[in-house]
Amino acid sequence: MSQDDRYKEIIKTEMAKLNRPVTLKVFTCKEKQPSGSQIRECMDCGQFMALLRVYEENSNGMLTIEELCIDDNPEFAKQYDISRVPTILFIDDQGREVIRYLASPKAGEIQPFIQAIFAFAGAPNYYEKTIEQNLNRIEPSTIKVMITETCPYCPQVATVVNNFAIASKGKIRSVIIDIMANPDIGQYYDAAGVPYTIINDKKTIVGMVGAPEILKALIGGNVRVQY
Amino acid sequence: MFNFDMEDIDLEKTFDLIVLGGGPTAIGCAIYAARFAMDVLVIGKTFGGLIATTHLVENYPAITTISGQGLMEMFREHMNSLNIPYISDEIRSIDKVDDHFELHSFFQKFKANSICVATGSERKKLGIPGEEEFVGRGVSYCATCDGPFYVDKVVCVIGGSDSAAKEALFLSQNVRKVYIIYRGEEIRAEPINKQRVYNNDKIEIIYNTNVVEIKGETNVKSVIFDNGKEFEVDGVFIEIGSIPNSDLAKRIGVKINEKGEIIINRKSETNIPGVFAAGDVADAPFKQAITGVAEGVVAAYSAFDYVKEMNIEY
Numbered sequence: 001m002s003q004d005d006r007y008k009e010i011i012k013t014e015m016a017k018l019n020r021p022v023t024l025k026v027f028t029c030k031e032k033q034p035s036g037s038q039i040r041e042c043m044d045c046g047q048f049m050a051l052l053r054v055y056e057e058n059s060n061g062m063l064t065i066e067e068l069c070i071d072d073n074p075e076f077a078k079q080y081d082i083s084r085v086p087t088i089l090f091i092d093d094q095g096r097e098v099i100r101y102l103a104s105p106k107a108g109e110i111q112p113f114i115q116a117i118f119a120f121a122g123a124p125n126y127y128e129k130t131i132e133q134n135l136n137r138i139e140p141s142t143i144k145v146m147i148t149e150t151c152p153y154c155p156q157v158a159t160v161v162n163n164f165a166i167a168s169k170g171k172i173r174s175v176i177i178d179i180m181a182n183p184d185i186g187q188y189y190d191a192a193g194v195p196y197t198i199i200n201d202k203k204t205i206v207g208m209v210g211a212p213e214i215l216k217a218l219i220g221g222n223v224r225v226q227y
Numbered sequence: 228m229f230n231f232d233m234e235d236i237d238l239e240k241t242f243d244l245i246v247l248g249g250g251p252t253a254i255g256c257a258i259y260a261a262r263f264a265m266d267v268l269v270i271g272k273t274f275g276g277l278i279a280t281t282h283l284v285e286n287y288p289a290i291t292t293i294s295g296q297g298l299m300e301m302f303r304e305h306m307n308s309l310n311i312p313y314i315s316d317e318i319r320s321i322d323k324v325d326d327h328f329e330l331h332s333f334f335q336k337f338k339a340n341s342i343c344v345a346t347g348s349e350r351k352k353l354g355i356p357g358e359e360e361f362v363g364r365g366v367s368y369c370a371t372c373d374g375p376f377y378v379d380k381v382v383c384v385i386g387g388s389d390s391a392a393k394e395a396l397f398l399s400q401n402v403r404k405v406y407i408i409y410r411g412e413e414i415r416a417e418p419i420n421k422q423r424v425y426n427n428d429k430i431e432i433i434y435n436t437n438v439v440e441i442k443g444e445t446n447v448k449s450v451i452f453d454n455g456k457e458f459e460v461d462g463v464f465i466e467i468g469s470i471p472n473s474d475l476a477k478r479i480g481v482k483i484n485e486k487g488e489i490i491i492n493r494k495s496e497t498n499i500p501g502v503f504a505a506g507d508v509a510d511a512p513f514k515q516a517i518t519g520v521a522e523g524v525v526a527a528y529s530a531f532d533y534v535k536e537m538n539i540e541y
Contacts, residue, residue: 003297010304108296111303126314130334151372152279152296156315180375190445192376192462193363206363210272210317212333227336 007110008054014114015058020121023064026052027077027087030069038069044181048086048104055105055117063117084182090120096170099162102185103178107149112158112176119166127160127211131167133226137219139200141172146179146186146196153208157195160211164218172218236312241327241338242268244530246523247318247475248345250276251516252506254302256343256523261309263531268337269306269313270330275299276347277469277507278516280369281390282397285419287516296371298516321479326537328501340537341501341530344476344489345523348469348507348514353385357441358465365447366463370394373462377402382462383450384408385438391466392416392424398464399429406460407432408450438463471508484510495526503530 001009028045030038040046049067056065070077070085080089080097088101098120105113119125131138143161147154158176165174179186179194189198197205203217215223244260246253249271260267278284281295290298306313316332321342323329330337350368352358358366367373370384374397382402384395387409393416395405407414407424412434414421424430440451441463449459471487482490482498488510495503503526506519 006300006304010300013307108300126316127334148372148375150296150375151369152275152299153273153369153372156274159315186376190364192365192446193367193373195372196363204363207368208273211315212317212319215333223333225333227331 003107007107010110011054011114012058015055015063015117016060018059018062018118018121020123021062021064022117022121023066024052024117025066025068025089025091027068027070027073027082027085027089029071029085042085044104045086051104051106052088055114062121090116090166092170094170097173098165098170100173100175102182103147103176104181108152108155109147109149109158109176112155112162115159116162116166119163125163125167127163127215128167130215130223130225131164134215134219134224135168135171137221137224138168138171139218141200141218142175143172143214143218144175144177144198144201146177146189146191146194146198148180148194149178151194154195157197157209157214160214161197164211164214238268238314238335238337240266241340242266243339243534244268244341244343244527245270245328245330245337245339246343246345247271248276248343248347248506248508249274249313249315250345250347250506250519251278251299251302252276252347252519252523253343253345254299254306254523255520256345256505256527257311258305258309259524259527260530261311263527265527265531265534267311268339269311270316270318270332270337271313272315272317272346274303274313274315277350280371282371282393284516294371318475321475323479340534341503343495343523343526343530344473344481344497344502344504344508345506345519345526346472346475346508347519348471350465351468351470353438353465353467355438355440357443357447361441361443361447361463364445365443365461366441366465368465370397370464373464374398374401377462379403380461381459382406382464383438383458383460384464384466386466386468387411387414387416388466388468389416389420392420394464394466395430396420396423396427399427402429402462405430406458408436408438408452409434410437411435469507473508476502476504476508486510491522493525494529495522496529501530501533 029041031041090099161174165172243265244267246269278295320331381404383406437453438450489504505522505526
């Protein structure tokens, strides 16, 4: 079995376990043909959507991938500040953006993406209790995690940050960025190493970082724990 | 947690065995423990351990060649097939309470009848000026993570081990030039990798040299050798060995040798009954994924025996 087939098998096996409905919005861009039909304009969007359909098709109808063309949905794109495609958004029932993916959920990124889908759908979130206990000490935050496809540590940081965002009731927003697909973002932050985690464009943590360190950096002090 | 249907798993219960670590040793131990019908939980800071950063694994029997990350995906698949729960967290203290152990993290308190410490090791740092300052801006400890940033650039790998040779070979696929900078007279790589390095036109070895400083502005620009020479590079990959992650074990009274490794016997037992250890954190002289897995498997069997003696029925 090739590595790609193995990854597809993982998606099929794990997505079949999803037992709560969840919808993700994916922004792409399309071009109108003289015939009136539309084709996807961005180079990555076709492959990107094909991969997301694998997730959707193996979820027993629990996952809905809603593809939105930025040109057809300018207000929505403006509301969520969509400046590049493809972009995946996890939006909660109050309309708040919880997770943004500027990365394809393939290879090592399959695991954090599936875990985010499950937790977003309401599955148990290991970090929820501690995040809730410390919620009043956390400022509204955006955590950006820059990753590369070959980085073995990146999926773990993405998992933690996504779960923090889901547990934070709208206080934390997670942005997962493939730095090779978005080199301008990497250059903007002078990042030449991954995982590269940035909290509110101020605190930067380079390299593998565990959940306790990210939480401490968010709070700016010791974590309050009550088992 | 990698198991997405974890709703049935009760984290408040007393586990037969909690394995600390996320590398092949830890997962190998957990797989055997699950097959012994033990209630087992794995808690790791980094799933995959150091081997996940290896570009190519060619010495794991029955698998001719695979990336370190690919190998660990197979471990994960095997672990998931046995419904072994894995939690991404770090234990900061362990107490012995009556006949069991209590393990504390920032997120949860766990209880276990036995523990296997398979926390592996982490990369050593050089401790020279500029190293910390340029981490993520030219200084790296992981070629598979950061190699893609150096396409057509000039980099150096500091170290002379087999791992250093493999990092240089991986980097040579995309960079313009790789210099291996080694303090000794001949690199210590496995003969097959040594030959690959010698045959690679993009790799050059600078012997008998130490790097004493890393310099740059926004990003790394050069390194300074111990002979005073300034040498221009765009990236510095540090691969000078590793140190065992044994601090937690030490704090609970587990005996450690002068290298910081946990002392174990052939049953993977430590000096504390119920605490086992295996893999890179333990005191075996030859550390490989396969030897770590073997020690982890022995630890699982010993833990099974230990818990059985506690008169817990299966």
